[in-house]
Amino acid sequence: MKNPFQSTRIFVGEIVGELQKASWPTRIELRDSTIVVIAASALLGLFTAISDFSLYHVVDLFTYWVSR
Numbered sequence: 001m002k003n004p005f006q007s008t009r010i011f012v013g014e015i016v017g018e019l020q021k022a023s024w025p026t027r028i029e030l031r032d033s034t035i036v037v038i039a040a041s042a043l044l045g046l047f048t049a050i051s052d053f054s055l056y057h058v059v060d061l062f063t064y065w066v067s068r
Helices: 004-021 027-067
Strands: none
Touching: none
16 A cells, blocks of 8 residues: 555655646736736626626516507
């Protein structure tokens, strides 16, 4: 039976090795990417809100015409 602590130590060592190979963004790249994500989220939220509002009023108008 394998020693679980040795397996865990090997696993953590491999994780550290892989993380050292990764290319990490600079502070400026991280800031710029964050701004892009926030702006895209705001635009998507605005689009969803306008679409929902418009569709609600179209369906409301249609049901008003049908119920007359």
